[in-house]
Amino acid sequence: MLRRLFLHGLFGLSAVLVAGTEDRVADLMARMTLEEKISQLVQCSSNDELTGPRGERSPLMAEIRAGRVGSLLNVVGARETRRMQEAAVTGSRLHIPLLFGLDVIHGFRTTFPVNLGQAASWDLAAIERAERVAAIEASAAGVHWTFAPMVDIARDPRWGRISEGAGEDPFLGSAVAKARVRGFQGDLSGPTHILACAKHFAAYGAAQAGRDYWTTEVPEITLRDTYLPPFKAAAEVGVATFMCAFNDLNGVPCSGNRWLLDQVLRKEWGFQGIVVSDWGSIAEMVPHGLAADLKEAARLAALAGVDMDMEGQAYLKHLPELVRAGVVPMAQVDRMVKAVLEAKAKLGLFENPYKYCDEAREQRDMLRPEHLEAARDLARKSFVLLKHDPAVLPLRAGARVALVGPLADAARDQLGMWEAKGRPEDAVTLKAALEARLPGLVVTAPGCAVSEASRDEFASALKAAAQADVIVAALGESWDMTGEGHSRSKLDLPGSQQALLEALKATGKPVVLVLFAGRPLTLEAVLPQADAVLYAWQPGTMGGPALADVLLGDVSPSGKLPATFPRNVGQIPLYYNTKPGGRPQPAGPREQYRSNYLDTPNTPLFPFGFGLSYTRFAYTDARLSSPEMGLDGRLTVQATLRNLGDREGDEVAQLYVRDLVGSVTRPVRELKGFQRVRVPKGGQVALSFELRASDLAFTHTDGSFAPEAGRFQVFLGGDANAPLVGEFTLRAQ
Ligand code: GLC
Secondary structure, three states, rough: OOOEEEOOOOOEEEEEHHHHHHHHHHHHHHHHHHHHHHHOOOEEEEEOOOOOOOOOOOOOHHHHHHOOOEEEOOOHHHHHHHOOOOOHHHOOOOOOOOEEEEOOOOOOOEOOOOHHHHHHOOHHHHHHHHHHHHHHHHHHOOEEEOOOOOOOOOOHHHHHHHHOOOOOOOHHHHHHHHHHHHHHHHOOOOOOEEEEEEEEOOHHHHHHOOOOOEEEEOOOHHHHHHHOHHHHHHHHHOOOOEEOOOEEEEEHHHHHHHHHHHHHHHHOOOOOEEEOOOOOOOOOOHHHOOOOOOHHHHHHHHHHHHOEEEEOOHHHHHHHHHOOOOOOOOOHHHHHHHHHHHHHHOEEEEOOOOOOOOHHHHOOOOHHHHHHHHHHHHHHHHEEEEEOOOHHHHHHOOOEEEEEOOOOOOOHHHHOOOOOOOOHOOHHHHHHHHHHOOOOOEEEEOOOOOOOOOOHHHHHHHHHHHHHOOOEEEEEEHHHOOOOOOOOOOOOEEEEEEHHHHHHHHOOOOOEEEEEOOOOOOOOHHHHHOOOEEEOOOOOOHHHHHHHHHHHHOOOOOOOOOEEEEEOOOHHOOOOOOOOOOOOOOOOOOOOOOOOOOOOOOOEEEEEOOEOOOEEEEEEEEEEEEEEEEOOOEEEEEEEEOOOOOEEEEEEEEEEEEEEOOOOOOOOEEEEEEEEEEEEEOOOEEEEEEEEEEHOOOEOOOOOEEOOOOOEEEEEOOOOOOOOOEEEEEEOO
16 A cells, blocks of 8 residues: 655655655665666767767667666657667666656747747746646657756846746746746646756856856855745745756856755755756866866766766766765765656656556647647737837738738747747748738738848838738747857847838838847837837747737737846846946936946836736726834735726736845845736726735845845836835834
């Protein structure tokens, strides 16, 4: 009879382990040789689908049959994973099943918007739903483990991987991290639940100059209060695994950073799951110059707390010798192996190694109508209206539309990077969707390529424009301009797109610009060339229908920016929760001897949290329940949100606070609450936010984490420039 044993960690983390599992893992470990144990710590990629530099490749099946592999990545498909699993289970002495991992980042076969776009929805239920769908589809194809959610805070849009996360803010990032882990893992009772992985631990997004894989120098207070919260949030909801990052963090690369992986993650947060390296990141401690050779890198990583070596060969080649020499304690290896075996046990792979190899389900569960509808819904909610002219958008019924631009019919580009098994042929483009909705009214012309200087096709675009009442320009980045290894030093429209946009504007026809991108772009030169601008990110399989729904006015746009849009690259890093400084530049004209530039304002083009609607909202009768509270107290902030327009709309109400004086300098604003609410035409909704004293805690110079007594300001509105609505005192007791 199986008893369920609930183990509660520091955060009420309930790791449900079937009592028999504990005994089974212990029994198995007692029978394993050192080499067999270390094999469990080795993860190899399929030789066909590499997601990192191609190093020396061993014949995979031989390695598996020899029992030298504990996990595979980039092997997909019920049949293929069964084949590999059979080789492992039948070939190895102790018949230990493999763990199959894959980057299921924003969908598996049904592709959802890139994650920065998902975050722009601020709709946690829709984001959780997206990961639930991804897990259903991925697990039907034999995947046990996704290397997601990527929860890196990013304040630099030059960094291509900003597209994979939830943007610049730790509060929003933490909420999204929890939703995504819940979507993937559920209660891990399987078989549609998969292990999630909080990555890249940590501060990978702080790469200097926005250059991927580059150095990060982050003071501990900033690390703890800005970059770590989403990881801590993932740990609090029981994320099964972490992935350590490539970057050198304050002089110690994350793969060998014992303070990060042992002190913070395991001792302070109580994490007991697997820490997997990033692709070859253990071995990369040699070029980092932290390790003289691969053996030293293996020692550093094992002692720091990296449990599994992804594509690095460091553990396979050197850990046995390090253990026999007493350099790496056997107890440390046992803890690492136990974490891996327990993960396999959680998924039920010892009872049934082929639990996820169900070909019938694989045929049945991909691209189901409800999956596609979830993708269309989240895409609609992700779009951010940056500029609006009600005379132009929504498109007028019966209007003839010239759909121009290289991204109007770009199925591959709208899937973005890390598309897993998403396929362009499954995607519905903006062109296909508009033609279906407006039969006979759409004329199209690409006008130019995404990144080429040629203007040869401008004439055909202008000819299309001449036949139309309104121009819809589909411009932006291709799929491979963001994501891993895709940093950009300039963030303007690539190629000849700006020139095309200006030529379209010069026709005098109204221009609606739909921007496809995986990151914030610099749009100062773009804005004057369009009457309306809708930021579509990379909207996934159902991006076209979702855009048609919004452009034709079925729904109003409701997205809000999860990252600041700078005016130009020179302002970067630019983020809303900045420190005040000693000589802040006041609003208004530039003042000498103030912190500012000679040639550009300090303000962004669009602030964090910004997004327009087809209707208009007003926040009225805002009030605090009390002018003060104690260090264990709480108060509520209430207001009425009114819809002043002639149509229903969704609004993301945002609550910010400012701690006016602290023992360390405090940000000018911090997001402490948000609510996405639907307000009927002419209607109103009562808003209520609870603010607890503990929500105001921050890291002090002595390492303690607590709120401090003093005066606080409260802001409430539709973006980070929300107006002041009240003040309160946090009393010392
Ligand atoms: C890549 C990425 C990481 C990914 C891993 C496996 O290099 O950095 O995010 O999960 O390798 O594909």
